[in-house]
Amino acid sequence: MAAQDRRATLVLNARNDPFIPAASLPKPDECAPGILLHQPSDGGHAGFPTGSFPGHLNWLPQRLGRFFETGL
Secondary structure (H helix, E strand, C coil): CCCCCCCEEEEEECCCCCCCCCHHHHHHHCCCCCCCECCCCCCCCCCCCCCCCCCCCHHHEEEHHHHHHCCC
C-alpha cells in the first residue's frame, strides 16, 4: 500500500467496518514510513460515532485536527 509515498498521510479504518473486513486492512510494515495507520476497534462505516444512540460525531473531526496539528 503506497509503499513509495513520502507525504505524511493518515489512513483511518475502523476494524468493525462491515464493508472492509479487518483482515484486509494494511499492517504498518506494508506502508511507507510517512503513513500513520489508525485502526480503532469501533467506528463502523458511519463516521466514528461515540456515546449512546444516536451518538456524537465529534471524534472524527478531533482526530483529523490532531493529525493536521501534530502529525500524530
